[in-house]
Amino acid sequence: MRYFLCLALAISLAHTAGAQQFGGNRPSLKWRQVDSDTVRVIFPAGLETQGKRVADVIHRIARSHTGTLGPVVRKINIVLQHETMQSNGFVQLGPFRSVFYLTPPPNSSDLGSLNWADQLALHEYRHVIQNNNFRKGISKAGYYVFGELGQAAITNIAVPNWFWEGDAVVAETAMSEQGRGRLPAFFDGFRALKLAGKDYSYMQIRNGSYRRYMPDHYETGYLMTSYGRLQHGRDFWKNVTDDAVRFRGVFYPFSQSLKRRTGKNAAAFFHASYDYYRQNWNSPPAEPADTLDVNVTHLTKSNGVENFRYVYPDGKGGLVVLHNSYQTIPAFYNIYGGSRPRAFRMTAPGTGFDNFFSYRSGHLLWTESRYSARWGADERSVVVIYKPGSLNNRRVLQHERRCFSPDLSHNLKSVVVAALTPEQRYSLEILDAGTGQVLQRLPNPENWYYTYPKFTDDDQWIVTAVRDSTGRMAIVKQPVAGGNTETLVPFAMKAIGIPVVQGDTVYFTAAFADVDDIYSVPLAGGTVRRHSHRANGVHHLAVADGKFVFSEFTANGFKLLSMPLNAGEPIDPAANHQKPWLQPDFGEGGNLLAEVRDEGRNVRKYAKGHRLFNFHSWLPVIDDPDYGWYLLGENVLGTLQTRIGAGYNRNESSPSVGGQVAWAGWFPVLRAGGDYKSDRYVNINDTVQVRWNELDWYGGMSLPLRLSSGKFYRGLTLSADFHQVTRTRAGNSKYQFRDNNLQYLDLGFSFSNQRMKALQQIYSHFGQTLAMRYSKSLNNIPAEQFFGRADLYFPGFRNTHNIVVQLSYLQKDTSLRYAFSDPFSYARGYSKPFFQHVFKVGSNYHFPLVYPDWGFANLLYFSRVRANVFHDFMSAFNFRNRRHVTYASAGGELYFDTKIGNVLPFTFGMRYSQLFNDNPGDPSRKGRFELIVPLQQLFSY
Numbered sequence: 001m002r003y004f005l006c007l008a009l010a011i012s013l014a015h016t017a018g019a020q021q022f023g024g025n026r027p028s029l030k031w032r033q034v035d036s037d038t039v040r041v042i043f044p045a046g047l048e049t050q051g052k053r054v055a056d057v058i059h060r061i062a063r064s065h066t067g068t069l070g071p072v073v074r075k076i077n078i079v080l081q082h083e084t085m086q087s088n089g090f091v092q093l094g095p096f097r098s099v100f101y102l103t104p105p106p107n108s109s110d111l112g113s114l115n116w117a118d119q120l121a122l123h124e125y126r127h128v129i130q131n132n133n134f135r136k137g138i139s140k141a142g143y144y145v146f147g148e149l150g151q152a153a154i155t156n157i158a159v160p161n162w163f164w165e166g167d168a169v170v171a172e173t174a175m176s177e178q179g180r181g182r183l184p185a186f187f188d189g190f191r192a193l194k195l196a197g198k199d200y201s202y203m204q205i206r207n208g209s210y211r212r213y214m215p216d217h218y219e220t221g222y223l224m225t226s227y228g229r230l231q232h233g234r235d236f237w238k239n240v241t242d243d244a245v246r247f248r249g250v251f252y253p254f255s256q257s258l259k260r261r262t263g264k265n266a267a268a269f270f271h272a273s274y275d276y277y278r279q280n281w282n283s284p285p286a287e288p289a290d291t292l293d294v295n296v297t298h299l300t301k302s303n304g305v306e307n308f309r310y311v312y313p314d315g316k317g318g319l320v321v322l323h324n325s326y327q328t329i330p331a332f333y334n335i336y337g338g339s340r341p342r343a344f345r346m347t348a349p350g351t352g353f354d355n356f357f358s359y360r361s362g363h364l365l366w367t368e369s370r371y372s373a374r375w376g377a378d379e380r381s382v383v384v385i386y387k388p389g390s391l392n393n394r395r396v397l398q399h400e401r402r403c404f405s406p407d408l409s410h411n412l413k414s415v416v417v418a419a420l421t422p423e424q425r426y427s428l429e430i431l432d433a434g435t436g437q438v439l440q441r442l443p444n445p446e447n448w449y450y451t452y453p454k455f456t457d458d459d460q461w462i463v464t465a466v467r468d469s470t471g472r473m474a475i476v477k478q479p480v481a482g483g484n485t486e487t488l489v490p491f492a493m494k495a496i497g498i499p500v501v502q503g504d505t506v507y508f509t510a511a512f513a514d515v516d517d518i519y520s521v522p523l524a525g526g527t528v529r530r531h532s533h534r535a536n537g538v539h540h541l542a543v544a545d546g547k548f549v550f551s552e553f554t555a556n557g558f559k560l561l562s563m564p565l566n567a568g569e570p571i572d573p574a575a576n577h578q579k580p581w582l583q584p585d586f587g588e589g590g591n592l593l594a595e596v597r598d599e600g601r602n603v604r605k606y607a608k609g610h611r612l613f614n615f616h617s618w619l620p621v622i623d624d625p626d627y628g629w630y631l632l633g634e635n636v637l638g639t640l641q642t643r644i645g646a647g648y649n650r651n652e653s654s655p656s657v658g659g660q661v662a663w664a665g666w667f668p669v670l671r672a673g674g675d676y677k678s679d680r681y682v683n684i685n686d687t688v689q690v691r692w693n694e695l696d697w698y699g700g701m702s703l704p705l706r707l708s709s710g711k712f713y714r715g716l717t718l719s720a721d722f723h724q725v726t727r728t729r730a731g732n733s734k735y736q737f738r739d740n741n742l743q744y745l746d747l748g749f750s751f752s753n754q755r756m757k758a759l760q761q762i763y764s765h766f767g768q769t770l771a772m773r774y775s776k777s778l779n780n781i782p783a784e785q786f787f788g789r790a791d792l793y794f795p796g797f798r799n800t801h802n803i804v805v806q807l808s809y810l811q812k813d814t815s816l817r818y819a820f821s822d823p824f825s826y827a828r829g830y831s832k833p834f835f836q837h838v839f840k841v842g843s844n845y846h847f848p849l850v851y852p853d854w855g856f857a858n859l860l861y862f863s864r865v866r867a868n869v870f871h872d873f874m875s876a877f878n879f880r881n882r883r884h885v886t887y888a889s890a891g892g893e894l895y896f897d898t899k900i901g902n903v904l905p906f907t908f909g910m911r912y913s914q915l916f917n918d919n920p921g922d923p924s925r926k927g928r929f930e931l932i933v934p935l936q937q938l939f940s941y
């Protein structure tokens with residue numbers, strides 16, 4: 001049992017890394033493929049160039065660069081998604097596949113400026129190499145016994161999450177001219193900790209915190225894996241991971257192997273790699289700057305994490321900023337520093353694929369996410385213009401589109417956006433600021449990727465940072481009226497941030513040296529100048545009242561600093577200004593991307609019916625009281641899921657076999673299945689027990705819709721199923737049912753609406769979930785049940801507190817000839833009463849108690865302890881004596897939000913309920929203590 005639990009933990013762990021949306025693509029999409037012995041790239045028609053390029057890059061890596069983890073090459077299926085707006089990718093087992101989301105990120109400092117599909121190929125294919133070469137020893141045994149998810153589980157226990165990602169970041173750095181290992185901003189997190197003198201333990205860094213800023217496992221992983229390779233050679237990690245996935249030493253095999261080979265366990269190795277890097281971060285102290293200290297929300301304590309990400313002068317001596325903290329959601333503020341600091345909240349933006357905003361003459365502009373209701377892979381955005389103090393002050397430009405980074409012209413008539421098409425054609429679009437209609441699409445013969453376009457003061461030009469197809473960046477100015485584009489900062493393989501046009505000068509941040517610093521270039525062209533030598537990265541800047549005001553990353557988040565405007569010193573942006581620690585040589589032969597040629601691969605149609613069942617794993621599934629073991633299948637495009645297996649219900653001691661298939665390739669999701677449960681039983685009274693076998697065939701559909709917009713995550717699901725149930729008397733039963741054939745209809749409705757929340761907020765401050773289910777027989781057996789439940793979320797007395805009200809109602813027929821499954825959660829502390837209909841109101845007050853940031857043995861880590869005080873009132877109508885019976889209780893719950901093995905979130909707790917009425921069947925009971933250990937949260941794959 002313990003072993004299975006462990007396995008399930010690790011499987012959910014492996015699955016949190018990324019998951020394909022089930023049925024996310026519309027059926028009209030035509031799929032193409034490039035197929036070889038090494039890789040099959042599957043992509044929508046129209047993306048032949050990208051599909052062939054990805055295949056060529058991967059062949060190039062597979063031919064010459066797999067040696068550092070092992071020699072095994074196994075064929076991978078890669079799906080290119082072209083209609084998403086998030087920039088991401090993943091590799092998974094169960095089924096073994098990879099998905100690339102092709103839209104490049106608008107920000108170049110964080111992920112880099114390389115051709116996005118190339119970078120995904122370098123990074124994600126490293127995960128393929130990892131998985132292919134980790135199937136050895138115990139991990140291989142896991143594969144044979146449990147399938148792909150078994151291998152995923154065991155290798156994820158053996159190899160820490162930081163290695164998977166750190167090693168992949170090393171790969172993108174080793175095989176290109178850039179990669180995150182050459183981006184100064186990638187080190188801002190650890191560098192900030194170093195500058196603030198913060199020394200967190202290995203376990204703290206790995207688990208993160210609700211209270212303090214911690215770098216993530218990509219950053220930690222890169223420090224450790226790059227240090228390992230540079231100090232101990234190319235084959236170092238091959239040997240360590242070989243020990244780990246074979247479980248040499250059984251417990252903590254990865255850390256033990258490190259210890260054997262270097263004398264340091266994982267924690268000591270982390271500190272050694274951090275030391276190795278931080279000795280490089282002492283270099284010349286930054287010039288003095290003033291911190292702008294404005295208490296924005298009156299919530300964030302001085303030692304808490306808060307971010308001021310973007311900053312603009314408001315033209316009246318104040319600043320407009322985007323602020324968020326671990327206690328508050330992002331919002332725009334008008335702030336004033338100086339002797340009488342004060343802040344005014346303007347408004348809050350909805351969720352977007354990018355948090356950038358711009359400001360011009362009293363108008364704020366940003367983009368928000370929009371989604372196709374049914375097709376999860378189809379994402380859009382809208383431009384929002386906000387003018388405080390005006391009548392219709394928030395305008396959402398009509399026309400959903402794919403774009404980033406809006407900027408308003410000085411005459412307030414038009415908006416420029418960096419737009420892209422699913423086929424990855426990029427352009428600057430000039431939109432009508434009133435209607436959102438495209439007035440102009442500026443020519444882009446080289447298909448540059450535009451980032452952060454800005455109007456010049458006369459609205460005649462657009463100044464923008466661009467990436468070419470290899471990843472080199474420049475700053476250009478492009479005339480709105482047509483004509484030649486001029487290059488202000490020449491193309492080089494360096495990330496450039498957000499330009500700011502200030503009269504005849506363009507200021508911008510760039511990664512020319514070891515830190516993202518402030519630079520400038522004259523709008524008319526000329527010398528590039530450097531204006532700052534900061535200790536840590538500048539994210540965004542403004543020029544206000546003769547000063548630079550800028551957002552710089554610290555150990556407590558992005559802080560606002562200011563320093564006097566200066567003339568700067570000339571710098572050659574094409575020359576190399578970076579120290580050796582930012583130019584690692586991993587001995588992979590350098591820029592592999594430059595060697596990739598078009599191999600002229602054949603493009604063929606990819607049939608949607610290709611390998612539909614694709615069984616990949618054979619696994620235990622637990623949803624107490626049901627325990628089972630199932631064969632799981634899913635095709636690469638994620639349109640058909642299959643599950644066949646056997647189970648056991650602990651309450652009824654009843655074994656079962658069954659199977660289900662679900663098809664999400666059309667508008668409604670269709671499903672069909674059958675379950676045979678033997679030896680079920682029910683006690684009619686103290687002496688009479690009925691035992692029977694039950695065969696349930698069912699078929700139906702559901703319609704999952706995503707309706708999120710603005711600050712709300714919203715979803716609606718409708719479902720309908722038809723069931724044909726046949727019951728036969730079990731051999732050992734004296735009695736049997738009168739009715740052995742039942743056809744019934746099962747209708748479901750669920751809706752959820754949740755306002756976005758800050759990290760420390762336990763639940764949303766404003767949310768509603770509503771679920772209804774109605775089941776009714778269609779033949780002559782009277783059987784009927786209705787269930788409804790509403791959960792309402794409200795803010796509490798403090799910003800991290802929540803009031804949650806639960807209302808539920810269940811009504812069933814009184815003939816007792818068939819019992820539908822019971823979804824009701826009864827008043828806490830009570831057993832199930834006898835009723836025809838029952839109503840419950842549960843009132844809850846949730847609040848955090850303490851954030852321990854403490855764990856032991858890298859096994860269990862306590863991030864937060866929180867409590868809930870509740871009162872339940874339940875009224876059940878007993879139709880035998882025709883009386884309403886009240887069941888009320890009150891009590892408290894204590895919850896521990898933990899992580900298991902430094903990675904997997906797991907919440908457990910305990911509850912005491914004081915009963916104010918007689919407990920059904922046990923009237924003497926006045927209180928009840930329960931442990932809350934919801935294991936099913938670990939079995940959701």
Ligand SMILES: [Zn+2]
Pocket residue numbers: 123124127164165168
């Ligand atoms: Zn990765």
